[in-house]
Amino acid sequence: MGTILHTYNQIPCTLFNRLFALIYTCAIFTLIYHHFLTLHHSTTFISVITTTALLIADIVLACIWAANTSSRFHPIHRQVYPENLEKVIHRKDFPSIDIFICTADPYKEPPINVVNTALSLMAYDYPPEKLSVYVSDDGGSELTLFAFMEAAKFAKIWLPFCRENNIMDRCPEVYFTSDHHGTADLEIYEEIKTIYENMKIRVETVMERGQVCPNYITDESCRQVFNKYRTPGFTRLNHPAIIQVLIESSKEKDDKGEMMPNLVYVSREKNINSPHHFKAGALNSLLRVSSIMTNAPIVLNQDCDMYSNDPQTPKRVLCFTSDPMARPKLGYVQFPQRYQGLNKGDIYACEFLRLFQVTPIGMDGLQGPQYVGTGCFFLRRAFFGGPTLMVPPELEELRPDHVVKMHIATEPSIKLAHHVAGCNYENNTKWGFQLGFRYGSLVEDYFTGYKLQCEGWESIFCHPSRPAFLGDVPITLIDAISQTKRWAIGLVEVFFSKYIPVIFGTRNMGIIMGLCYAQNPLWTFWSIPIIIYSFIPQIALLNGLYIFPKVTDPWFLLYVFLFLGAYAQHCYDFILCGSTYKRWWNDQRIWLIRGLSTYLFALVEYTMKHLGIATQGFNVTSKVQDDEQRKRYDQGLMEFGVHSPMFVPFTIASLINLFALVFGIIQTLNGKISLEKLFVQVFLASFGVLNSWPVFEAMVLRSDKGRMSVKTIVISFGWASALCIGSNFFRS
Numbered sequence: 001m002g003t004i005l006h007t008y009n010q011i012p013c014t015l016f017n018r019l020f021a022l023i024y025t026c027a028i029f030t031l032i033y034h035h036f037l038t039l040h041h042s043t044t045f046i047s048v049i050t051t052t053a054l055l056i057a058d059i060v061l062a063c064i065w066a067a068n069t070s071s072r073f074h075p076i077h078r079q080v081y082p083e084n085l086e087k088v089i090h091r092k093d094f095p096s097i098d099i100f101i102c103t104a105d106p107y108k109e110p111p112i113n114v115v116n117t118a119l120s121l122m123a124y125d126y127p128p129e130k131l132s133v134y135v136s137d138d139g140g141s142e143l144t145l146f147a148f149m150e151a152a153k154f155a156k157i158w159l160p161f162c163r164e165n166n167i168m169d170r171c172p173e174v175y176f177t178s179d180h181h182g183t184a185d186l187e188i189y190e191e192i193k194t195i196y197e198n199m200k201i202r203v204e205t206v207m208e209r210g211q212v213c214p215n216y217i218t219d220e221s222c223r224q225v226f227n228k229y230r231t232p233g234f235t236r237l238n239h240p241a242i243i244q245v246l247i248e249s250s251k252e253k254d255d256k257g258e259m260m261p262n263l264v265y266v267s268r269e270k271n272i273n274s275p276h277h278f279k280a281g282a283l284n285s286l287l288r289v290s291s292i293m294t295n296a297p298i299v300l301n302q303d304c305d306m307y308s309n310d311p312q313t314p315k316r317v318l319c320f321t322s323d324p325m326a327r328p329k330l331g332y333v334q335f336p337q338r339y340q341g342l343n344k345g346d347i348y349a350c351e352f353l354r355l356f357q358v359t360p361i362g363m364d365g366l367q368g369p370q371y372v373g374t375g376c377f378f379l380r381r382a383f384f385g386g387p388t389l390m391v392p393p394e395l396e397e398l399r400p401d402h403v404v405k406m407h408i409a410t411e412p413s414i415k416l417a418h419h420v421a422g423c424n425y426e427n428n429t430k431w432g433f434q435l436g437f438r439y440g441s442l443v444e445d446y447f448t449g450y451k452l453q454c455e456g457w458e459s460i461f462c463h464p465s466r467p468a469f470l471g472d473v474p475i476t477l478i479d480a481i482s483q484t485k486r487w488a489i490g491l492v493e494v495f496f497s498k499y500i501p502v503i504f505g506t507r508n509m510g511i512i513m514g515l516c517y518a519q520n521p522l523w524t525f526w527s528i529p530i531i532i533y534s535f536i537p538q539i540a541l542l543n544g545l546y547i548f549p550k551v552t553d554p555w556f557l558l559y560v561f562l563f564l565g566a567y568a569q570h571c572y573d574f575i576l577c578g579s580t581y582k583r584w585w586n587d588q589r590i591w592l593i594r595g596l597s598t599y600l601f602a603l604v605e606y607t608m609k610h611l612g613i614a615t616q617g618f619n620v621t622s623k624v625q626d627d628e629q630r631k632r633y634d635q636g637l638m639e640f641g642v643h644s645p646m647f648v649p650f651t652i653a654s655l656i657n658l659f660a661l662v663f664g665i666i667q668t669l670n671g672k673i674s675l676e677k678l679f680v681q682v683f684l685a686s687f688g689v690l691n692s693w694p695v696f697e698a699m700v701l702r703s704d705k706g707r708m709s710v711k712t713i714v715i716s717f718g719w720a721s722a723l724c725i726g727s728n729f730f731r732s
């Protein structure tokens with residue numbers, strides 16, 4: 001199906017998926033029936049407790065399974081043909097694109113990396129005068145501004161260099177550290193590399209000093225700009241808006257005399273007394289500032305650590321946006337988040353294959369994928385009400401159909417831009433609720449996409465084989481689980497709001513889309529079955545209680561089918577996406593770990609937040625990499641290092657599983673009890689132990705700095721022993 005610009009086809013396994021879903025559903029109901037049967041025949045208090053626990057666990061698992069299965073009903077694969085684009089639309093008629101890059105903290109997000117992202121995007125193979133890059137600096141830092149002033153100079157050399165040599169890696173850092181130089185002349189290559197490296201040194205020197213060195217401030221206007229950051233009381237959370245046009249397309253030419261994209265630095269006004277809504281707030285400021293300056297009909301949103309890996313990307317997007325047949329109510333085109341520098345086995349499962357690839361492919365066959373915060377091209381119009389009913393903004397200049405007549409750096413334009421970047425500007429407006437990116441959840445991306453689709457917008461998943469964007473991943477366990485904890489809190493916020501996907505989503509988009517959107521908010525509830533399955537059967541075993549069917553019992557086969565069915569399907573997803581068995585194995589391991597850390601703590605923190613005990617903001621993920629940690633990460637070692645309460649529950653679980661396994665083996669070897677009776681429990685314990693290998697390794701076998709801290713070990717050991725002993729008392 002399709003046109004000369006794009007085609008799509010249904011993924012062949014769809015029929016099988018549907019059939020399998022049917023059989024699996026029957027199996028789930030049978031299992032639930034079995035639990036009720038057991039409950040009915042229970043004679044002891046303990047047996048009632050364990051059966052109820054298993055029943056709860058299995059009901060939660062069944063709900064999550066139902067949500068996850070929804071994205072298997074209509075998966076499609078798309079193909080785009082950007083080479084045909086100019087047969088349909090003339091290059092001079094290409095729409096303009098406003099590109100938003102968000103950064104929030106120069107010490108967690110080194111400005112030189114942000115600059116690299118910006119340069120890779122400015123160098124798109126697209127008419128430069130139609131591109132505008134807006135950088136949002138939520139860190140309110142002169143260090144970031146300085147880096148961008150340097151970038152503006154370097155861009156004049158870099159853009160023509162990329163264009164003339166048809167370079168694929170347009171992120172300078174990537175290009176200069178790789179072996180592929182394209183057709184570039186060696187002498188010119190060396191020259192540009194030196195210029196880049198000098199820029200990098202200047203930016204890094206300034207970073208080390210924490211301030212722009214006086215000798216780098218060359219003229220009076222430059223001094224005036226930096227003085228804005230040096231007024232008394234200026235902090236990242238309290239400062240006026242600072243907007244600097246660093247490159248004005250209509251005025252500046254690159255070194256080869258060609259036009260350049262606009263480059264604008266924006267640090268919105270902040271005041272400790274007004275909520276700033278984190279990234280969503282930053283993006284809404286950029287939406288307004290860009291409306292006044294360029295008002296491009298297409299808006300690309302990009303995290304600062306996600307550089308462009310393919311200069312053709314905007315043309316791929318045009319293949320959809322310039323064809324009204326693609327999706328009549330197209331609101332955005334989403335590319336998957338892909339990463340560089342993952343270790344071979346992806347030990348923290350940061351690739352999020354399910355989230356970023358499997359589910360979007362499934363949703364693409366329905367109303368379209370969710371928005372994942374970066375790598376997403378929006379139609380600006382989508383931020384102003386549903387496809388049929390426009391919600392007008394309060395100023396004429398902010399309307400998506402407003403035609404910009406002023407040059408971007410004129411006095412009135414700059415003045416208005418400062419006004420709309422003010423921290424009180426949004427008071428008594430519809431921003432964040434009906435206009436722009438939506439407030440109310442720490443995962444503004446998920447929430448915004450969800451609300452847009454509920455309003456009727458459709459979306460497209462574009463997944464070319466060369467990743468369009470590549471980003472960084474956390475390389476320590478604490479960073480990895482803290483990141484997912486923030487997501488989980490944000491998602492559970494949506495779950496417990498009036499926008500709960502299974503009801504609100506279903507009403508607006510139908511049951512299958514509603515279920516697709518329920519997948520992520522259900523994450524936190526994984527913790528319930530995971531806790532139950534990693535403790536109850538094992539503690540029961542230690543106390544000589546056998547709570548599962550014997551191997552010879554026909555019910556045993558039901559368990560085998562349900563377990564293998566779920567695992568095989570998960571594994572199949574990985575293989576289908578071109579991933580490896582090792583990554584699949586690590587993904588299921590980290591899922592268990594998250595169940596006992598991320599998801600559990602998210603649930604606790606969400607509850608505390610609502611009781612008013614503590615509030616968690618948007619904790620920016622660190623993109624700074626320690627060399628030693630990097631080395632251990634590359635070796636595939638899990639990095640514990642620090643103590644964190646989040647490490648405790650899964651360490652306790654590891655120990656309990658080990659105790660149970662040893663006890664179970666001794667029991668069978670003694671011949672006291674036949675293996676067929678305790679097989680399922682011994683199997684669960686060994687599965688737990690196998691999955692806990694990196695934990696045991698970090699506890700006893702390692703001596704590097706990434707090993708588990710003594711504090712974590714002692715606390716966990718204490719708890720594990722207490723649980724074993726305590727349960728014994730409880731029994732007698």
Ligand SMILES: O=c1ccn([C@@H]2O[C@H](COP(=O)(O)OP(=O)(O)O[C@H]3O[C@H](CO)[C@@H](O)[C@H](O)[C@H]3O)[C@@H](O)[C@H]2O)c(=O)[nH]1
Binds near residue numbers: 302303486487
């Ligand atoms: O107050 C803030 C906080 C963050 N950011 C920016 O938001 C982006 C994402 O932050 P990061 O710490 O890298 O979070 P991740 O967990 O890696 O990001 C994922 O999850 C976020 C939602 O929690 C989404 O916004 C992101 O797009 C998505 O990639 C970065 O560019 C930050 O600079 C801001 O601009 N202002």
Ligand SMILES: [Mn+2]
Binds near residue numbers: 621
């Ligand atoms: Mn990130």
